[in-house]
Amino acid sequence: MKQETEEQQDFVKEVTKMSDDFDRWYTDVVRKAELADWSGVRGMMVVRPYGWAMWEAITRAFDDMIKESGHENWAFPLLIPREYLMKEAEHIEGFAPEVAWVTRAGSGMEELEEPLAVRPTSETIIGPLIKRYIQSHRDLPKLTNQWNSVVRWEMRSRLFLRSREFWWQEGHTFHASGQEAQDEVTLILGYYRSIAEDWLAIPVLTGRKSPAETFPGAVHTLTVEGLMRDGLALQMGTSHYFGQNFARAYDISFSNKDNERELVYSTSWGTSTRLVGALVMAHGDDSGLIVPPKIAPIQAVVVPIFRDDEGRAKVQRFIESWSPELKAAGIRHRVDWRDERPGDKYAHWELKGVPLRLNVGPRDAEAGQVELVDRLTRAKVAMPISGIAKRLSTELDAFQQKLFARAAAYQRENTFELETLDEVIAHYRERGGFVWVSWCGDQSEEARIKAESGGVTIRTIDDTAKPSGKCFVCGKPAKYRVSLAKAY
């Protein structure tokens, strides 16, 4: 991945071809399709309405899932005193290098007694706060979540994937037993899989992270990983089991059923606006985005085609006769009356990845039909307007399925099975994708794998699968089936 130039804020004239330069294609599409831009504040992005509406669709879906299982949204403070941040040793080691500090405030810009961190994640403020509300096992579990933005002082930047501010949800839960907390982490992983597969139409590998990739302070981290069109993997949500690590650091205990004090068991889990980047990179093509209907801010666009005022009036009357049906059926649609040529409008909405386009000319009006064009296959069919809302709903469902099937086929074609590190190195010299191998589990091998393969890492450990005989690195008996990839 090449470094983007934030300063390239000029108008994007042509979208670079994906096959010519994937990274440039990505940035061009994100900007020209009006998803996001760099803000002029170094490393910080502005998310535009078309991109934000996709994030809103994701938030609504996920929020419904977690509320159904008893989670509650809170608002915890943005600023965290330094002493709070410094309590869990591994955690602070992981995050301190990325923290932005508020050190001054007020009319004279007076220096604060103690610097306040702009939250990079909220474990260290939620821990000290939540303990007030936990006395006995009857107060557990506490299932908290918040929607917010966090700041991490990244040196590299890429729209949606790596920026100094990003938007996410962070769940933090507290339990009376380790088993219950582990079940929580697994439950949430299932939600992340559903968001990726059922909503974003991106098939994912799910599994446990290797030691080197585990969240700072966690006992274990579960992850969902998708495959992008350039062959790189993208982490799309992680769910961490902390055991009693954070409870110990922040002294969060409860009186258990035997009336003894016991430290709580905690978890945290998050997914972010990088999911918008994921859908761009998993589904896009040289013409631009392809947006899954369930996430699409505009599911169908109507393009009126006419030569003169009479034609326009005819087409308009026709469209107005059935467009209220679409609205009533909850189909998110727009009629494009802009003063542009039809061909330019087609290109515009293809770039924006709108799943279905309805071309409507005077002859269509006379015939009581529209020309339906599918963004994925580009097939054109005449569709009678009788029962149009139902027909479009069916088409949108089918589109969602086709998009997932296409991404699943891509993932299958780019998933391999290899046996030695040499084979792995040779593979990634030529191409990307996921590679399954067997591994002994020796953490010291992780740095070697990464260094010798030009950046390949263990993406998931599949604890449900049986490894074959030998470790792909050292040849000793293998303990784990693991997937490898180069990743964002």
Add this chain to the structure above:
Amino acid sequence: MKQETEEQQDFVKEVTKMSDDFDRWYTDVVRKAELADWSGVRGMMVVRPYGWAMWEAITRAFDDMIKESGHENWAFPLLIPREYLMKEAEHIEGFAPEVAWVTRAGSGMEELEEPLAVRPTSETIIGPLIKRYIQSHRDLPKLTNQWNSVVRWEMRSRLFLRSREFWWQEGHTFHASGQEAQDEVTLILGYYRSIAEDWLAIPVLTGRKSPAETFPGAVHTLTVEGLMRDGLALQMGTSHYFGQNFARAYDISFSNKDNERELVYSTSWGTSTRLVGALVMAHGDDSGLIVPPKIAPIQAVVVPIFRDDEGRAKVQRFIESWSPELKAAGIRHRVDWRDERPGDKYAHWELKGVPLRLNVGPRDAEAGQVELVDRLTRAKVAMPISGIAKRLSTELDAFQQKLFARAAAYQRENTFELETLDEVIAHYRERGGFVWVSWCGDQSEEARIKAESGGVTIRTIDDTAKPSGKCFVCGKPAKYRVSLAKAY
């Protein structure tokens, strides 16, 4: 208003009586009803799920309104470079004293080249960003909004009303004419009135702010003002017309229909989590909150009453026979199976202000009925369970109306008409409420009014009403009808 002590973080045993000490009552209720607490980070609050759910209900209602009229949500950066903040002179004078500054970041806490403000409001970052997207009149209007939190380094603090971080929406719009921008400001004022009256059941005065109360940098500010149970007014949403002031400071221009460059006309408007404080102070009583059904996280609570296992089983079967109907009808309800005495449960849910309570004992189960208790009137009636969902919906609608009528009566009884400053001073020595007077409009009189009356300010100017003869301060011919109050 007395200063709260943030350090009073101990358990609230008894809620102070409203008539004994309104301020203490307010804090007790907010904390004991589990709406919010101080966070331990000085001046910053934590909003708990019961309070946050009310804010979520408000956000959903308002978000639907603004989207219906074409507004779009964006995400603009949290951090604003100092040079951006410093461009509009009046604005910076208003906000600089309250800004928290990020001055260091990264592993060595390196000093940044330029300090970054944690946004106190976003005019100064949205201006420079939005101008990229505005070339011609065809790009206007730009109707932006964002949901976020902002930081203002307040020295006084009060839960929900005044804290160093609060949550809000901030709308920022850009138009091709002053008239259109002024219409926008009025449109939004109507939405704020609807949120206050139709959702929160709080009647409001609407009008224009006097010069001393106008937003820094604005040409004029419109406001909605509610009356709290202690006789103080609360500003519940403001909508600002900037004319071309911000466009001039940030050089935001467009080519108009005559193909000439012209500065845009802009607005901003916001309402915040203080609305949760408003509903506490407008409706509460000595027993705690009274929450309007449209905002209530729990609209009806079911309290099972039994003496033995047999009674419990009977009551449980009965409740389970109709509670799915409530869920299907979208009535937000909870069955309270906690191991507590019924009387304690009643007090608990009264404190939390749940509109309707359904007591259910074994005899009720046999008779196929519940005992319905209304939080507002405390009237008890037997209600047959046949058609329960429809009946409860009707009761909730009626409750919403009754609550508004009660607040409207309170407002009427506490609104007065006076003629001289001496009368005003004498009035506010004895009591609170709104006082209508006629005013000449001389800005220099505003400081005098405030000083001599112990803090009374002009809350609204009613531009639709005709003033009577003389100014209440100087006796010269009056130009305006204005409302006065002491305010939060």
